[in-house]
Amino acid sequence: MTKTQQIENPYIPEPARIVRHYDLVKDHRFFQVRHVDMKRAMSFTYNPGQFIMLSIPGLGEAPFSISSTPSRPGILEMGIRKVGKLTEALFKKKDNDIIYIRGPYGNGFKIDQMRGKDIIIVAGGLGVIPLRSILYYVLDNRDQFGRLFFLYGAKNPDEILFKTEFFQLKNRVDIECLYTVDVDTSGEWTEAVGVVTRLFEHLPEIDPSRSAAVVCGPPVMYKYVIQELLKLKIPKNQIQMTLERKMECGVGKCGHCVLDHLYTCIDGPVFTYWDTLHFRELI
Template identity: 45%
Template sequence: MVVNTELASSLYLPMLAELIQAERLSQREKLLRLRLKDGSQLNHRPGQFVEVSLFGIGEAPISIASSPSRDGSFELGVRMVGNVTRALHQLQPGDTVGVRGPFGNGFPLSELLRRDLLFVAGGIGLCPLRSMIQYAVDKREQFGKIFLLYGCREPAEQLFPGELDEWRQRPDTQVLESVDRCPLDVAWEGRVGVITTLFPQLEIDPNRTTALVVGPPVMYRYVIAECLKKGIDKNNIFLSLERRMKCGMGFC
């Protein structure tokens, strides 16, 4: 294998980024808006991720939650699960982090043109899918219908409720939601059950539909099975696996 050593070394060196805004999404998730300090663009594709580092603490892979079609900043959905993400949750606007990437193939945009898009998001998996949903909305004439199935553990963990309502109101978009459980004192109009219970409500044309799936890996086999039952070709089902990345380039 031939390796471009100059490129490889640059990918290991973080760029400096400034935190512009931090928004709490739920008890465990925050949305961080960042801008590269040198004024350059991240130049990511929907579905890619970055390695975010805090000096003296460590580094973690984080999915990019915003579309490259938006302004010069970029957004990251961060779930607090360890030392690095706990420290990221404590950052204040003006603080600096290191960013390497973007990494991953991203979603195959050329293969998605003129296709209906079925997004299946479990929990924080909505963040990387949000980047593609925003992209499809911004470039609406390039894509067909949009379908979103979104499941989380309970209503309090629902992410981007305002945006879900905006997407739901679009005439070319169907949004279906489920929660695994719902407290008796919480009003919830969606389905109670795992995300696969939403599939019977879908009315898609399998010959023109591509599925993009991001969530806990345990859900993938069941979601894939439901997609196949709907008639979607296996080559038109795409998954995200960046949680297994450490180096960001697949060498690990």
């Protein structure tokens, strides 16, 4: 009989500890986790744009994008919305509790192609969670990139995630932050009001061939944001977007995240706009 300990099994989740958590906004929580095995925690690395599979025994497993940057190793960060059984159970967990993770999975952003270029990050709603990874990666390796523009829109001020962090970024001179809300319900919003595409009006002149854009947001947002990026004449293969799909394995076996003949979990979740022209189901 086969010796079980010799079998490599990519599906076995590894225990990780919740180091810290706090609420971002209602039903959206920020988690910092670390592998229980410290050696593993310190050697664990990933690319911005990758995701992990998170398990709670008995409730199942689902993909979550990584919100931290590999330039700050040792801790893995996620922003998670409470939407189902698994996340409900996760929201009941306290600091120091054990959850299970495996990964990282997916391709991540094509950082090598972004180096030396101006970076335009466009986030809508929850889409800011995976983009926070590339945002901080660029900031931590600031000399490797050109100018950095960070465009972020949410429905209303109460749904702006990472508000404190992102407003602190406005004090930096090496990043231009443009924030907007669809509707200002608070009366205290000091930034723009309107859909995220309106923020493009505030962008300075850019050299399109020396620019790279990354986009993430709700499915309806892509079309409009991409129109704006195309108006700026940014090449189609320099526009990257990260997509959400149902995933059960993360490693290209279960089939659910299929798009045409590709799998979001291994061929994505980052695709270029050029890809989407070939695989029509993408957006």
